[in-house]
Amino acid sequence: MVSKEHLLQAQEDLRRLVAIPSVSARGEGLAECAETVRDLLADAGFQTGIHPGKVGPFVVGECGSGPITIMIYNHYDVQPEDPVDLWHSPPYKLSERDGRWFGRGVADDKGEFVSRLAGWRVFRERFPGPLPFRLIWLVDGEEEIGSPSLEDFLKTRFKDETVEVCWWEYGEIDSNGRPVILCGFKGVMAVELRCRTAKADLHSSLGAVFDNPLWRLAAATASLRDASGRIAVEGFYDPVRQPTDQESGIVADPPFSLESIMQATGAQRLLDGMGESSFYHAMNFEPCMSVNGVSGGYAGEGAKTVLPAEGAVKIDFRLVPDQEPQAIVGLLRDHLDRHGFQDIELVVHDANVKPVRASADHWFVREATEVLEAHFGKPAIVQPSSPASGTAHPFVEQLGAAIVGLGLTHHGAMLHSPNENIILEQFEAMIACSASLFERLRKKAETDLTP
Numbered sequence: 037m038v039s040k041e042h043l044l045q046a047q048e049d050l051r052r053l054v055a056i057p058s059v060s061a062r063g064e065g066l067a068e069c070a071e072t073v074r075d076l077l078a079d080a081g082f083q084t085g086i087h088p089g090k091v092g093p094f095v096v097g098e099c100g101s102g103p104i105t106i107m108i109y110n111h112y113d114v115q116p117e118d119p120v121d122l123w124h125s126p127p128y129k130l131s132e133r134d135g136r137w138f139g140r141g142v143a144d145d146k147g148e149f150v151s152r153l154a155g156w157r158v159f160r161e162r163f164p165g166p167l168p169f170r171l172i173w174l175v176d177g178e179e180e181i182g183s184p185s186l187e188d189f190l191k192t193r194f195k196d197e198t199v200e201v202c203w204w205e206y207g208e209i210d211s212n213g214r215p216v217i218l219c220g221f222k223g224v225m226a227v228e229l230r231c232r233t234a235k236a237d238l239h240s241s242l243g244a245v246f247d248n249p250l251w252r253l254a255a256a257t258a259s260l261r262d263a264s265g266r267i268a269v270e271g272f273y274d275p276v277r278q279p280t281d282q283e284s285g286i287v288a289d290p291p292f293s294l295e296s297i298m299q300a301t302g303a304q305r306l307l308d309g310m311g312e313s314s315f316y317h318a319m320n321f322e323p324c325m326s327v328n329g330v331s332g333g334y335a336g337e338g339a340k341t342v343l344p345a346e347g348a349v350k351i352d353f354r355l356v357p358d359q360e361p362q363a364i365v366g367l368l369r370d371h372l373d374r375h376g377f378q379d380i381e382l383v384v385h386d387a388n389v390k391p392v393r394a395s396a397d398h399w400f401v402r403e404a405t406e407v408l409e410a411h412f413g414k415p416a417i418v419q420p421s422s423p424a425s426g427t428a429h430p431f432v433e434q435l436g437a438a439i440v441g442l443g444l445t446h447h448g449a450m451l452h453s454p455n456e457n458i459i460l461e462q463f464e465a466m467i468a469c470s471a472s473l474f475e476r477l478r479k480k481a482e483t484d485l486t487p
C-alpha cells in the first residue's frame with residue numbers, strides 16, 4: 037500500500053525531527069526545528085515561510101488554489117522530557133521496540149505531522165499536476181505552552197481567508213484499534229479561590245472567635261456544584277448549545293462502556309445519577325467542574341493545632357459550546373458575592389480556550405470516515421466532542437473553519453510522559469489514510485468546480 041521507499045523517508049523525517057529537542061517551555065531548539073519543518077514542506081512542493089511568534093516561530097506551507105481551502109494544523113514543539121531516568125531509550129533518539137517507535141514528540145505532534153506529509157508525497161506522486169484546492173499547512177511552535185501567539189498570527193497572516201476545514205493536529209485510535217474522528221473540543225477556564233482572614237497563623241483556640249479561611253473556601257467550593265456534578269452558578273447553563281438529533285443519536289450508542297473506563301482508570305466513585313446511559317453524553321456535551329487542589333494550613337505529619345491565616349483552592353471548568361470562558365468568570369464572581377463570599381478573591385489563571393464543535397454531518401467527516409475504515413479495516417468512531425480541550429476557537433472564529441481531528445494517538449502513547457510512542461502499523465495506515473484523504477479533497481474540489 038505505502039511503498040518501502042515512502043516509509044523509509046517518513047522514518048528519516050521523524051528521526052530528524054525527534055533529534056531536535058524543541059521544548060517550548062524552555063524556549064529551546066525552536067528555530068532549528070522550524071527550519072527543518074520548513075525544509076521538509078519546501079521539498080514536498082509547498083511555498084514556505086517562517087514567521088515569528090512570542091516564543092517560537094510558525095512555519096507556513098501553501099500549495100494550490102481552487103474552490104475550497106483546507107488547513108492542516110500541527111505543532112513541532114514538545115513537552116520537556118523529564119523525568120529522564122524513566123525513559124527506556126534516549127528521549128531525543130527515535131528508537132524502535134516491539135513494533136513501536138519511541139521518542140519525545142513521536143506522537144505529540146511530530147509523528148502526526150510526518151505521517152500526513154508522507155501521505156502528501158504519496159498523493160503527489162499519483163497526482164503531480166496543479167492542485168485544484170488551496171492547502172495551507174500551519175505548524176505551531178508554541179502549542180505546548182498554550183499557543184500564545186496563534187490568535188494574533190491568524191488575524192494578521194490570514195486576515196481575509198475563509199477555511200472550510202482545519203484538520204486538527206491529532207486524532208485518536210482507541211484501544212480496540214478503531215480510528216476516532218473528533219468533531220469538537222471543550223473549552224477551559226482555570227481559576228483559584230483565595231481567602232485570607234488574619235495577618236498570620238493563629239493558635240486554634242481562637243477558632244472560638246474567628247472564622248477559618250479553609251472552612252470558608254470549602255463552603256464557597258461546595259456552593260458551586262451539587263453531588264450530581266450539576267454546576268450551581270446562576271446562568272452557567274444558559275448558553276449551552278443543545279446537541280442536534282444526529283449528535284444525540286451518536287452518543288446514544290457509546291463506542292465503549294463506562295465499565296471499561298472504570299477498569300482502565302481505577303476510578304470508582306461516580307457522580308450521583310451517572311451510569312451507562314448517561315456517561316458518554318456527559319463526556320461529549322456536559323460542562324464540568326473539577327477541584328484541582330487545596331492548599332493552606334498545616335498538612336504535615338501528626339497534629340498541629342493551628343488556625344490558618346490563608347488558603348487557596350484551584351478549580352477548573354471544562355466548557356461546551358457556546359459558553360464563553362470570560363463570561364463565566366463574571367458569573368462565578370456574581371455567584372460568590374450573592375452567596376456571601378465577597379471576601380474570597382477570584383484569581384483567573386486561564387480563560388482563553390473556548391469550546392468548539394463542528395457538525396458530525398460535515399462532508400469532510402464523511403470522507404474521513406470512509407478513508408479511515410478502508411485503511412484501518414475497522415469501523416470508525418465519530419465523536420461529537422472530545423472531553424478534552426485545545427486552542428481551536430481562533431480557527432473557527434477567524435477563519436470560519438470546521439475543526440476535525442483524525443490521527444494516530446493511541447491509548448498507550450504516553451503523551452507528555454516518559455516513553456512516548458506510536459505504533460508502526462498505525463503510522464503506516466495513517467500515511468495511507470492521508471494520501472487517500474488528499475485524493476478525496478482533490479476530487480471534491482474538482483466536482484465543486486463543475487456546476
Ligand SMILES: [Zn+2]
Pocket residue numbers: 115144180451452
Ligand atoms: Zn501536547
